[in-house]
Amino acid sequence: MSLPENLKKFRQKFFGNSVSAFGWTSLILLILLAIAPAKNFFSDWLRYQRGYERLISRRSDAVTLRRHFESGIQQIWLPELGVVDRCTTCHSAMKEATLADVSLQPYRPHPPIPHKLEEFGCVLCHRGQGTATSVEDAHKSTLAWEEPILPAKYLESSCGQCHQRDLQGTPQLNLGRKMLRAYGCVHCHTIKQPDGSVITATDDPPSLTHIADKTSREWVFAWLKDPQAYSTTATMPNFKLSDDDARDISAFLISSSTPASLKLVQSSLDTAKKIKDDATLQTKASSLYGESFCASCHAVQNAAGNLVGGNIGPELTKVGSKVRPEWLQAWVRNPHDYDPATGMPHYRFNDEQVGELTGFLLAKSDADLLANLHLDAATPEQIAHGKRLVNDYGCASCHEINGVKRPENFAPELTKIGSKPVNQLAFAPGVDHNLYSYIGAKIKQPRAFGASLKMPQYTFTPSQVDALTSALLSHNERALTIPAAKTVPALPPSHYEPAGKAGQLIADLNCFSCHAINGRGGDMAPDLTWEGSSVQRDWLLQFFRDPNTLRPALIRRMPKFNLTDAEIATLTDYILTVYQSPKVDRDSMPLTGYPPGQVELGKQLYYSKYGCQSCHIIDTKQDKGYIGPTLTHVGSRLTAAWVYNWMKDPAALRPGTQEPKRNMSDDDARALTAFLMSQRGNEKQEAKR
Amino acid sequence: MSTTFNRYFGELRKTRIWRSVFRGGTGQSTLRNSMAIQQNVFLHLLPTKVRTRMIDFNATWYLGTLTLGTFGILVITGILLMLYYHPSAPQAYADTKDLQFVVSSGQFLRNLHRWSAHAMVFLVFAHMFRVFYRGAYRPPREFNWVIGVILLLVTLLLSYTGYLLPWDQLAFWAITVGSNIASAVPIMGDKVRFLMLGGHFVNANALLRFYVLHCMILPLAALFFIAIHFWRIRKDGGLYTRHSEPDAVMTTAPAERPL
Amino acid sequence: MTNEKTPDSKASPKSFVAAVASDARKSPVRVAFVTRRTSAQVQAYDEPKLQSFPEVLFRVAIAIEVLAIILVLISLFFNAPLEGLADASHTPNPAKAPWYFLGLQELLHYFPPVVAGVLVPTLVVLALIVIPYFNINVEADGLFTKDRDKRLRIFWAVSVTFCVFLLVFDVIVALVPTLITVALMAYAATATPKSSSKFRRSLAAKPLSFWIMSWFLFELAVLTTVGTLFRGPGWSWVLPWRS
Structure with a gap:
């Protein structure tokens, strides 16, 4: 009862007449109006700057740090990039290497990167809202800014905005980009690179016309x-x-x-049928499969359920349940008969060998598949x-089909997918409302976004999904508008076509499936662009006749194509004449005849100063280097001029090689060359050949 | 406290400087109080005296007064906001962001302007319905009601033109939707729309046009009509009560008016 | 000081000689010359009055300050909305006008733009302007107190026609307030100024203009609320508490 009484008294005292009521309301209004500026004092960035000053005051180099520190709102302004980044207002220690031990954000220094903060700002790589000065607005997705900070696992995508070529430091992005081509994403989705070129697929979906x-x-x-x-x-x-x-x-x-016009040889077919039903004959045939190094491209599941072999051609575990024997024997004989565009080389098998391989492969079947x-x-x-x-x-x-035209732009273009506004996306239930989650979920389970959608279900591992997401995130508005001077454009696609008879052979053998020459071709085997400068003629002839591996750790090896001597001569001459590096004159140094003192010096350098044995093998009993090629026969394989130049600067001859540049002196390089050229292999082995 | 205040204020009013500024004179007399109104260029728009029962909150809910209050707040905050704003696309949006992130109390200013604008539209409507239900538009106040309707339209236009200025998606599409309605006017619809936007669709021209309307033309129009509105209240016999009506009206009026 | 004269003092010099603290007349009266051609129908009723200065001005100031306090409080805690940069190529769904136009936008969903966007607002503004010039409310008589049967007949004819019209255009949103208003009017028709309950008496006393204006207010409120809160992508129905 007393409360209303008190209230009445209170009211009477303060609001009893208009003057005092006016006075008091004015006072309240003024106090409230003062709150607004006072709120600034508690703003995020001021709080963090005070925290930073507290943090550095306790450190030994406080004076230096304080001299570097600038209070107030900081800003990196790059008009040509459209960057207004105020991130350094709170992230005060970006460049303080002495604070490397600090893990508390926002005070952690930036890890070393090849770019300068002042030239690129922050949001170019990290996304988020650079102009914002509060934690929420800068990092999260808000109504006014739907581009939150990019999680660390997608960070490589930002490198891809400017760097259209593969970078060493971005394995995930490189993988994602490769997958975009290799899984045929770009068959349905058009993706244009900033230079206007369209990304082309590297997979080769079979034609279904036959x-x-x-x-x-x-x-x-x-x-x-x-x-x-x-x-x-x-x-x-x-x-x-x-x-x-x-x-x-x-x-x-x-x-x-x-x-299709397939050549059917009855004898091959008969052999095949015989081998198919006979386990002992199959064992014999398997050696032909091994010698031909089919496993370099094709994988087969072994008894333990592990895949053994390459992934360039299709897996052959159940091929017997799939193909017709008549087709298989024709295919093994010459795949170009069925599919002129196939990547499979034309082995020169005789009818007996064709039958053996066909029978061996037909036995690889799974009775349950079509039961x-x-x-x-x-x-x-x-x-x-x-x-x-x-x-x-x-x-x-993807597939060529009789009577059906290839659709243009079948699926949405993804050139700007990395900057698609979130409000234009239709999210499936349970997917976080941001772009990267959307892309990831869409790749992982496309049909979760609607049963009527056409996008099929892939079987990707989570890391593959992340790699693809990164690659797609790099295709955004910024990548398209960034000044050309700041970018590293993609390598122009090579349409290199070797000429003449050798050219026909190279096409028939599909060398480009594994080797690259002049920017065209696969990356499984060594780049052959400068092969003419590096190898000796005799070795190359011998290698074509009986390809032996150079790198013992590799399962995938150069297959034996059963070439005729004339074919080998054509190829060898072509390679030695045409694939010459302008940097290496193959005849400038002798292959033999180096003074023993120089060879001995080279040996010392090899084993002690440069420690080459950690990657390469010369003494097969002691050396354990399995990373680089075996060098036991290097003296009969490579030219001295190539070895010498390789010692001086390996990357100049083969960009991206793992061989380190050792900055060795001219004398050292010559001595090592002399030593290596003396490694001509075991005399007995030589005799055997 | 109020007596002390009054004493000091009384002293202040006697000073020569004060009297050179305010012509009302000193003292507490009724005459002086009348003169304080009559002799002031702004206050003389108001009546010198008001019926005692009309200052009761229930009589008017102070809706007209409050509307004027929001207008005042909007003018003050609006002028401050203009200091930070460029009416060009897309700089306008960046300026709005900077108000939020860099300008001291910038966000507060924008909030106050925005919410006051909504409050003003609401209060204008409330004022109109309240006046209607009280019957306060009746003769001789017909014309003041018309002025009121004009002020309602001016207020809506002020709010509508201001809506575009942040140049965000919300603004852009609200104005696009609104201006599409204009093109439905028969025969000259597209011309009306072109005149309104300075182009065939909402773009930088429209932004500039809306800015000029919002910051210059419409506020002046509002001031002009507000002045007339207040002056007419005074001239039409002060705030409406039943007893200020002609007898003819009163005879049939019901005994009690619950509204 | 005492010698100072205000310009007005010419009119009646005696009364205003002592400009300072003069209480010569307790209650100054306004003198107005009302000629026959003056339209103003000012009629003075003697009743207690207050000086505008300072009492009324203080109250006005307090009222405005209280409003300012409320608005400042709101502004301190709620930020004005801001979305992404304007982009003509990305249409949000739904694109909404400011809230006070959402009633119109709701109508636009049902009627052609010429009707909902031009005709209706023009009619509303015209109707508002002409209200005081048609003495519709001046007599302030209950709608059904005179000519009861005839008016009832007209009322039902108009109501039914209008409801059918709304039904034809499928404007359920506008139909509901209309039906409620019609029901209340029908209920009012059964009442007389002498009815027992106060509510019925007051309903019976409502003139036509009251009903029209109330219906307009009701429609305005419902349409605006629906347009603001209950409309989502493609102008479909949504519930505001379920995003």
Whole structure:
């Protein structure tokens, strides 16, 4: 009861007449108005600057640190990049190397990077809102800024905005970029690089124009339903087709197939059938498979369930359940007959060898794959429906199919995906509302965003998803608008085509599947652009006849193509004449005849000063270096001029090589060359050859 | 306390300087109080005396007064905001951001301006309905009601033009939606829209145009009509009460007016 | 000081000679010359009055200050909205006008732009302007107190026609307030100024203008609320508490 009484008294005292009421309300208003400026005092950045001053005051180099420290709002302003970064207002110690032990943010110094803070600012790499001066606005996604700080695991994507070439320090980005090409993402999605060129795919989806010659409708059905059931490494994604849809698509594909002109040799086929059913004969055939180094490109699952072999060609674990014997023997004989554009080399097998390999491969089958699978003969309605589905799912974006045109821009263009506004994205439930989570979730499980979406399901590991996300994040507005002077453009695609007879041979053997020459070709085997300067003629002739590996640790080796002497001579002459480095004159130094003193000096340098034995092997009994090539025969393999120049600057001859530059003196280089050139291998082995 | 205040204030008013500024004279007399109103160029828009029962909160809810209050706040904060603002795209947006991040109390200024603007629109509507339900638009106040309707439109235009100035998505699309309605005017719709935006769609021209309207033309128009509005209150017999009406009206009026 | 004269003092020099602290007349009266041609129908009623200065001005100042206090408090705790940089190529869904135009935008969803965007606002403004010139409310009579049967007939005809019109255009949002207003009017029609309950008596006394204005206010409030809070992407229904 007393409270209202008190209130009344209170009211009477302070608001009893208009003058005092006016006085008091004015006072309250003035106090409230004073709160606004007072709030500044408690702003994030002032708090952090006070914290930084406290932090450095306790340190031994406080005086220096305090001299470096500037209070007030700091700003990096780069008009040509559109950068206004006030991050250094709170992150005061960015350049204080002596604070390296501080882990408390925002005071941690920046780890060393090849760029200067003043030239690039912060948000160019880290994203976030550079102009903001509060923690929330600078780092989080807000209504007015939907580009939050990029998590560390995607940071490499920012390097990719300017660096269109692979960098050593960005393995994840390099992988992601490679995957964009290798998993055929760019078949459906157009991605333009800042220079305007379109990213091209490196995978080679098979043409389906003659599919009926190669395999059965049942296999096509099973493959469509679940490609990974046939081969865990299959690049083909799972389209999550219903049984009916898979039935109709397989019906259409088989019915649209036209016959290819395949050469059928009955004797090969007979041999193959014999070997297929005989385990002992298979063991014999397996040595041909091994000698031909099929495993350099093709993998096969061993008994322990591990994949052994390369990933350039398709996995062969269950190939016997897939292909028709007639097709396989033709393919082994000369793959260009079936698919002129294939990356598979044309081995010069004789009919007997063809039969052996065919039989060996046909035995690699899985009875469960097509068991209990029976498809009735296709009706015209099913075929028509299959064709509609093939169009709907954009199958022709990757595969050549008779009667179906390759669709243009089948899927959304991703040139600016890395800066797509979040408010334009339709998020699946449970996905965080930011761009990188969206991209990651979309790659991981596209159909979670809607069952009617067409994007198929890939089988990626989490790190692969992150790599792809990074690569996609690097394709953004900023990458397209950054001044050209600040960027490192992509290497222009090479359309190098060797000429003449040798050129035909190189195409027939598909050397580019593994080797790169003049910027074209794969990266599995050494770049051959300067091969003419580096190797000796005799060695090269011998190598073509019987390729032996140079690097003992490698499983993938150069296959033996069974070339004729004339073919070998053509190739060797071409390589030695055309693939010459302007930096190395192969005839400027003698191959032999170095004074023993120089050789001895070279040996000392090799083992003590430069410690080459840690990567290379010369003494097969003692040396354990498995990183670089074996050097036991280096004197009969390489030219002296190449070895000498290699000693001086390896990267100049082969950019990106692991061989370190040792800055050795001219005398040291010559002595080492003399020593290496003296390594001509075991006399007995020489005799044997 | 108030007596002390009054004494000192009384002394202050007697000084020569004060009397050179305010012509009202000194003392507490009724005459002096009348003169304080009459002799002031601004205050003379108001009546010298007000019926005692009309200053009760329930009589008017002070809605007109409060609307004037929001207008005052908007003018003050608006002038301060103009110091930091360039009416050019996209600098306008960067300026808005800088108000938030760098200018001392900039965010507070913008908040106060924004919320006061919403409050003003709301209060103008409330004022209008309140006046209607009290019947305060009746003769001789018809024309003041019309002035009120004009002021309502001016207020809406002020708020609408100001809405574009931050140059963010919210502003841009609100104005785009609004200006699309203008193009529905028969025959000359597109012309009206072009005149409004200075172009065929919302762009930097529209921003400049809206800025000039918002900071110059419309506030002056508002001041002009507010002056007339207040002056007419005084001239039309002060704040409306039933008893200030002609007899004819009163005879049939119900005994009690709950609203 | 005492010799000083205000300019007004010419009118009645005697009364105003002592300008300082003169209480010569307790209550100065205003003298107005009302000629026949003056339209003002000012009629003086003697009732207690207050000097505007200082009492009323203080109250005005206090009222404004209290409002300022409230607005300052709001501004200290709630930030004005700001979204991303204006971008003509990225249309947000939904794109909304300022809240006070959302009633119109809601109508725009149902009617062609000429009707909802031009006709309706023009009619509203015109109606507001002409209110005091049509003496519709001057007599302040209950709507159904005179000519009851005839007015009831007109009322039902107009109401039903209008509701059907709204139904045809599928404007459920506007129909609901209309129906409620019509129901209240129908209820008012059953009441007389002599009804027992106070509520019924007051309803019976409401003139036509009251009903129209109330209906307008009701519609304005409902349409604006719906447009502001309950409309989402593609102008579909959403619940504000479920984002």
